[in-house]
Amino acid sequence: MTLPRFSFTLHATSGKARTGVIQMQRGEIRTPAFMPVGTAATVKAMKPEAVRQTGADIILGNTYHLMLRPGAERVARLGGLHKFMNWDRPILTDSGGYQVMSLSELRKLTEQGVEFRSHIDGSKHMISPERSMEIQRLLGSDIVMAFDECPRADRPRDDIAASMELSMRWARRSREGFDSGAEHAARAALFGIQQGALHEDLRRISADKLTDIGFDGYAVGGLAVGEGQEAMFGVLDYAPDMLPADRPRYLMGVGKPDDLVGAVERGIDMFDCVLPTRSGRNGQAFTWNGPLNLRNARFAEDTGPLDDRCTCPVCTTYSRAYIHHLVKSGEMLGAMLVTEHNLSFYQALMAGMRTAIAAGTFAEFAATFRRDYLGSSA
Missing domain, CATH: 3.20.20.105 (Queuine tRNA-ribosyltransferase-like)
Incomplete structure (x- = not known):
């Protein structure tokens, strides 16, 4: 056909x-x-x-x-x-x-x-x-x-x-x-x-x-x-x-x-x-709880994933500490991993919106997203 x-x-x-x-x-x-x-x-x-x-x-x-x-x-x-x-x-x-x-x-x-x-x-x-x-x-x-x-x-x-x-x-x-x-x-x-x-x-x-x-x-x-x-x-x-x-x-x-x-x-x-890829090359990761600056020293010994709600290959394999090290060292792999996660997050966000619209619950989805991502209910 x-x-x-x-x-x-x-x-x-x-x-x-x-x-x-x-x-x-x-x-x-x-x-x-x-x-x-x-x-x-x-x-x-x-x-x-x-x-x-x-x-x-x-x-x-x-x-x-x-x-x-x-x-x-x-x-x-x-x-x-x-x-x-x-x-x-x-x-x-x-x-x-x-x-x-x-x-x-x-x-x-x-x-x-x-x-x-x-x-x-x-x-x-x-x-x-x-x-x-x-x-x-x-x-x-x-x-x-x-x-x-x-x-x-x-x-x-x-x-x-x-x-x-x-x-x-x-x-x-x-x-x-x-x-x-x-x-x-x-x-x-x-x-x-x-x-x-x-x-x-x-x-x-x-x-x-x-x-x-x-x-x-x-x-x-x-x-x-x-x-x-x-x-x-x-x-x-x-x-x-x-x-x-x-x-x-x-x-x-x-x-x-x-x-x-x-x-x-x-x-x-x-x-x-270009934001998810450009941010990935600059060490910024997007998560359901807001963006992370992976150059920040607080991630140097953080063994958790970039986002514990994300199932992308980066989050299931690599720690914040390792990615922090890569980003601080200027290693190419750091940009690759954060970019892959960011694009995965953006696609998960779109999928979540599609599911919520189909269920007739988009207003609730949007309110929950803003609460978690922005720290507000606005």
Whole structure:
């Protein structure tokens, strides 16, 4: 039987929280889903098979970084991103839009797209909606993101509005560019990205324009760019409800464990963030009782696991004392072990939320999580 190109089935809700399954030809994605970030065709400090063992159904790759090194055309000649990195399940690639913002000193933005200089060697490149779709097609992405500009929330409102309108014009061009690659479009999905920063009326205009164009899923963009959790949750109180209820809703670049719980509480289905891997390389472990700084001397003779509620291979094998030693010594294995645990914790958190939503007890789950993780009932 041929699997569908893309389908999303909602199985249960609990308040605004939702659980379901995205079905694609390379496998299913259980939602709410957390996607480990594999920026340069690797989830840092992890083998692909170990990433899968944490429970991840899908990973994220970075269009900007992969186009610069090793190059999208080279990846295509080598059989595509899945074969190149030995990951046979779905891959979502971002469009390069976030780098458009973060590399603002190296860029020139026009209606056509963005001309920029490589941060690697200074060479000139242009990303347009059409080129972004071409790069993601060459990579062989399963979920392709429309090309957009991601402005900082503290820019003037008129700038935010103009940027949003530009992103919506680019969204339509992305749709057309994606559809022009018929063979890839027949097995991949395209997501649009809502913009508008912290302005509800702009978010509404963006959502309406995206819905009119039509996408397989919709992302809430323009958050997690310095506005803080309270402001982010303020937008999430209304922004997901503006998007089609029968399509996945993806919050880009988020976040801390308590961000994930709060966003699921507000109707978000998909997430990605570098935090669990970056923190792992810096000696910070996430646990059900809050984060641990493993550089702290109090762990030097602690024979317990990182988290006594975790069943990952790290927690069932290694002590806090040993991992503290590795981290303090700058040993590569320390980064590997903490990263593996962090990704396992994030997947366990998502699984716990899916179970609670299915049981209709998400509010209780969220309250217990906050009590244990944050030390509060807020």
